Amino acid sequence: MNHVSKLASSFVLVSALALVPLHVHAAGELTQPSASASAAAAPAAPASLPELPKLQPIVLQEPDAAALQELDRVLERLTTGDARAKETARTAVAEVTPAVVPAVRARVQELRAGLDRKEAQGLLDDARKAGRKSLRDKEKAEKAEKGGKEKDKAGKDEKAAAKDDKASKDAKAPKKSKADKEKDKDAEDEGDWLEFVLASPKPKSDTWRDLVRLLAMERMLTAAGTTPAVRELLQMYSYFGELLRVDLQRQIGKLRDRAVPALIEGRQHDAKIVQRFASKQLDLLGRAIPGEAVGVTDPQVLADILRAYGRTRDVDAVRVILSFSNSDRIQLREAAREAIAAIGEPGIWQLRDxxxxxxxxxxxxEFTWDRIARELFGMYDRARLAEVYKLMDEGAAHAAASRWVEATSAFDKVLARSPVFERRKEMAPAYVAHAKTLEEKEPAAALEMLRKALRLDPKGEGARKIEAEIAYLEGVTLIARGTPDKFPLTKAIELDPSNERAKRALASLEQERIAPQKSSLHRYVAASGVGLVALIAMIFLARRKPDAGRDAEGSRAGSNPPTPPAPDAPVAGAE
Incomplete structure (x- = not known):
């Protein structure tokens, strides 16, 4: 009996344990909640939080046929034209627009495949030597004109002393390799390489012409000065290497801050030589670290820099980027938030801080990185737009009470302060309702309200009906002006088949012939006729008056003829 009771107790105990969920499967091994369970446990983000903008990928535009044709024309003038044509082409090279970048990219790809690099290097070296010699000769001639013999002698003594000092320093300093000497020589090189090559023309050489085209397109990209243009300059370095290294360094030196975004991206270029080149140029420009890189003054360049850090997913730049995510400039604010969204999970600890x-x-x-980012951006927006949110709430309260004039007035103030306010879609119904109250007396104002509602929510559920109302009012306005047109009314019916007013207006327009407004031309003609008659009458009266005077004098002369004087009568006043 005791044995049976023990068995029963054991069975009850085992059954009870089976009902309890096990959390320990093995020694020291705890069960982990599944990913779906964790996601379910995490609270959902409120709908009022701002969405994270997406960083758009770099898209290479296709070259325009007209741009290609214009580029070829300029390059052809540089290589085969006369002196005047070359001068015109030089001016065109320096005055290009950013639209030339895709065309340059296409032509550089062609040169990449066809350029004889060895021959091009020889031609370039010869042209540079001749150019440097010409510059030295010119400098000597100018110096001879300015200074006298004594000054020249003093200068020679100073040069000799400087040369001796340099020799003593060089003797103490470690010897440089041949490659280092060549780099130093290149760095000290002066003058424009394109001018050097053009000064040693070889128009029958295909390599010479290709070299001129390459150097000219390099300067076109510098003149464009945009981030896509600098990307192409870095691509040219990956294609042609040492052939263009020094000249590219000079072009980037001319661009300065405008080159920084592309250089930041270049540190993660596929080619190692470009990575090293970009890092070196950033260091030379003093923009190597994020805190230095954002010290530019051009807002567009700064926005490109923030996006560049996002594309390279630079975690070290997250704190700097976050400082711009609450900027008053929407251009910078959007760029910073796009960069944070692009960096994503690696920046979660900076986001938590x-x-x-x-x-x-x-x-x-349980907050993920994107939830933290959205919470942060929401807090930033509320703090920055506290007054705007207050106006928005006031407008929403007026709209709930059907006070459409007050509601749209408050919404207008919101949009004036923040044109891309995230709750702007909520304003559209108030503008539509306000438009309905204005249709009969002020159709122009009603049209303005409807157009504003469509701009606020162009893809909303009621967008087609709003477009239909706009088309209907435009058609009615044309009828009122005496210039009826069926197209707006037909469009309104197509957009909203339930628009009965548009159907009635179209039917009335088809049945009745609307007489055009009478022209006022006949009034002007009548007035002109009256004026002409009056003018003729005045001329007639003016001519009759002198004739009447002459007739009166003639009648008086006929009634009293003059008496001739006596021949012997003395003349009055005679002595």
């Missing part, structure tokens, strides 16, 4: 600094509390553990 920013959340702690903003709220004084740590972000919940």
């Amino acid at each position: 920013a959340y702690l600094n903003q709220t004084g509390n740590k972000a919940p553990r």
